[in-house]
Amino acid sequence: MAVPSIKLDTAETLIAAYPTPTGAKWADATRKNALARLREMGAPNKRDEYWKYTDPSALTAVPAATAALFENDERPMFDAIDRLRVVFVDGVYDPAQSDDLSGENVVIETLSDAFSKDIHWAKDLFGALETDGQNPVQRPLATLNTAVADQGLVIHATGKVNRPIAIRYVHSSQSSDAMVHHVIKVEEGADITFLESGPGAARFNSVVEVDIADNGGFHHVRTQGRDHERKTVTHMFARLGRESTFKSFTMTVNGVLTRNDTVIELTGDDAHATVGGASAGDGKGFHHDDTVFITHDAVNCESRQVFKKVLRNGATGVFQGKILVKADAQKTDGYQISQGLMLDDDSNFLAKPELEIYADDVACSHGSTVGAIDDDTLFYLTSRGIPRSQAQDMLVLAFLGEAIEEIEDEALAADILDRMDAWMKRRQG
Amino acid sequence: MLEIKNLQVDLEEEEKTILKGVDLTIGEGEVHAIMGPNGSGKSTTSYVLSGKDGYEVTGGSATLYGEDLLEMEPEERAAAGLFLAFQYPVEIPGVGNMTFLRTAVNAQRKARGEEELSAGDFLKLVREKAKALKIDADMLKRPVNVGFSGGEKKRNEILQMAMLEPKMCVLDETDSGLDVDAMKLVAEGVNALRDGKRSFLVITHYQRLLDHIKPDVVHIMADGKIVKSGGPELALEVENNGYADILAEVA
Numbered sequence A: 001m002a003v004p005s006i007k008l009d010t011a012e013t014l015i016a017a018y019p020t021p022t023g024a025k026w027a028d029a030t031r032k033n034a035l036a037r038l039r040e041m042g043a044p045n046k047r048d049e050y051w052k053y054t055d056p057s058a059l060t061a062v063p064a065a066t067a068a069l070f071e072n073d074e075r076p077m078f079d080a081i082d083r084l085r086v087v088f089v090d091g092v093y094d095p096a097q098s099d100d101l102s103g104e105n106v107v108i109e110t111l112s113d114a115f116s117k118d119i120h121w122a123k124d125l126f127g128a129l130e131t132d133g134q135n136p137v138q139r140p141l142a143t144l145n146t147a148v149a150d151q152g153l154v155i156h157a158t159g160k161v162n163r164p165i166a167i168r169y170v171h172s173s174q175s176s177d178a179m180v181h182h183v184i185k186v187e188e189g190a191d192i193t194f195l196e197s198g199p200g201a202a203r204f205n206s207v208v209e210v211d212i213a214d215n216g217g218f219h220h221v222r223t224q225g226r227d228h229e230r231k232t233v234t235h236m237f238a239r240l241g242r243e244s245t246f247k248s249f250t251m252t253v254n255g256v257l258t259r260n261d262t263v264i265e266l267t268g269d270d271a272h273a274t275v276g277g278a279s280a281g282d283g284k285g286f287h288h289d290d291t292v293f294i295t296h297d298a299v300n301c302e303s304r305q306v307f308k309k310v311l312r313n314g315a316t317g318v319f320q321g322k323i324l325v326k327a328d329a330q331k332t333d334g335y336q337i338s339q340g341l342m343l344d345d346d347s348n349f350l351a352k353p354e355l356e357i358y359a360d361d362v363a364c365s366h367g368s369t370v371g372a373i374d375d376d377t378l379f380y381l382t383s384r385g386i387p388r389s390q391a392q393d394m395l396v397l398a399f400l401g402e403a404i405e406e407i408e409d410e411a412l413a414a415d416i417l418d419r420m421d422a423w424m425k426r427r428q429g
Numbered sequence B: 001m002l003e004i005k006n007l008q009v010d011l012e013e014e015e016k017t018i019l020k021g022v023d024l025t026i027g028e029g030e031v032h033a034i035m036g037p038n039g040s041g042k043s044t045t046s047y048v049l050s051g052k053d054g055y056e057v058t059g060g061s062a063t064l065y066g067e068d069l070l071e072m073e074p075e076e077r078a079a080a081g082l083f084l085a086f087q088y089p090v091e092i093p094g095v096g097n098m099t100f101l102r103t104a105v106n107a108q109r110k111a112r113g114e115e116e117l118s119a120g121d122f123l124k125l126v127r128e129k130a131k132a133l134k135i136d137a138d139m140l141k142r143p144v145n146v147g148f149s150g151g152e153k154k155r156n157e158i159l160q161m162a163m164l165e166p167k168m169c170v171l172d173e174t175d176s177g178l179d180v181d182a183m184k185l186v187a188e189g190v191n192a193l194r195d196g197k198r199s200f201l202v203i204t205h206y207q208r209l210l211d212h213i214k215p216d217v218v219h220i221m222a223d224g225k226i227v228k229s230g231g232p233e234l235a236l237e238v239e240n241n242g243y244a245d246i247l248a249e250v251a
């Protein structure tokens, strides 16, 4: 089927809007390839099946709409834990605000430094997982990112990395339109925690490619800032080796448009992947979309998807989650739950859970629910003297808590729970 | 002291009158029991007193120590000293029993202008009360009532009552689903709270509980009204003969 011309035209407009970065031959080749792929598939359009519930036009508009700056009065995310701090301002690495990019069992470079080297290990990974992730569903905004991004980190974990790498994305210009691309390689038996926080820019497009070797571990916790007008699209591509672990959790509050794509390939036996998210939206100007695609391509792997959304005053939450079990992926254990909690009648929760299974010896389950706070439960709490608004908050947090507890690290989970609690409290009364 | 005068209640959703003029006065330190056939309005009385949605008071009044209960939010009624042990306690996944108890205790203290209980003092208190009711540490940690057996749920209600130290305790069929030993535990829990000031309204179908918690007055409710009141012997009469004679007599 021919690609609609609107998709191709939009792709051209987008390509023209960003300078084509320069760099060593290997980087150049990958980017040229990405440009060619993007020209072939075109930009996403609201008619696309994969964008049925989320209109991508704000993500493809040229120029990007501005977003008012937001004064965040909370203490910085993850500030209670010992971490290696890296700051990007409007998508540009800021060495002055960042710690030294060095740590035990890890080598960290900026993407642009990696690009300037003729030979670099990242050449086999950069854009590779993104390219793999285009099949069977196209993700053109990730391809665009590969084609034009020159900001990001290249992280090579060679053993247990004792301090989390914590990136803070600062939004400082109302008209920023940023692309960030990280490449992470976790060697055999290595383990790393990767934290991201902040809105990033008025429009923010991020790609993370993670390759986890046998017995490796990757832990990811992300928060996307409290800015109301930001537009965000993220892609996380992960490939998992034998007995490796991947855990990713995202907390989202506010933001007019957020689309988080997670694409995971379990390629080694006995691997485990968990993707979770808790989001809270207030008002018609909130649209949040979690889209997950997990491919089981090895024996005895386990995957979990746990997503919870609290919506009020006309906010919209979307979940598209798919588990694909290939014919050779026997003994797959796939679990998926997505739930929307509506605090009024005006909000929307749209869910599309999918299972596609070609192996015969698998245990897969998925469920999706949408509901309101239970009156009897609320009465029970208030009858014990707990004020209604506080009781409601307790129940909302309990609901979100079931997703937050997917985070392995208790201190990180507690921090996330606190932020959600604060978000609810700001809306009391 | 609880005073209910000519309380009339309709369902909000449908055209149906449930309470047709309930009169009931429970003095300081007294224990009253209400018995009555299924569907006579016993639970409804307890819900209306504690402020559950879905009911419309069309007439009458209910006051606790002179304060108009019907004007208050459920949490205000609780802070004013009213407590309802539910016939069917609610399960709350994701909310720890301990967190729930502490939030409730401190919310009431705050509402009354009292200082909140410190984490240490609270813990000491809850451990002591839980022990008396044979509620183990694991049950305290678990989400409220989730996975509790019927009897455990009822004991958990009494634990909440013991922690909140209300002035007026309404127990809605707290004895149903309890084995003989649990019944004794619950009765002991209730009796331990009897201090000459605290009042109790015990809704039950069986004389058995009243052997342990001795009522001062027994009321019979039928078709939305208190139709007969008397001493403890009234409960025995119900136990032996059912409601037929009493209902025939008042009809």
Ligand SMILES: Nc1ncnc2c1ncn2[C@@H]1O[C@H](COP(=O)(O)OP(=O)(O)OP(=O)(O)O)[C@@H](O)[C@H]1O
Residues within 6 Å of the ligand: B011, B018, B036, B037, B038, B039, B040, B041, B042, B043, B044, B045, B054
């Ligand atoms: N929310 C409601 N919707 C419909 N009917 C109701 C509702 N609440 C109460 N009723 C009706 O009101 C009547 C009284 O109910 P209530 O639960 O108070 O009885 P009860 O005396 O506690 O009975 P039981 O001994 O079975 O517990 C019943 O006929 C019941 O069906």
Ligand SMILES: [Mg+2]
Residues within 6 Å of the ligand: B042, B043, B044, B087, B172, B173
């Ligand atoms: Mg009842």
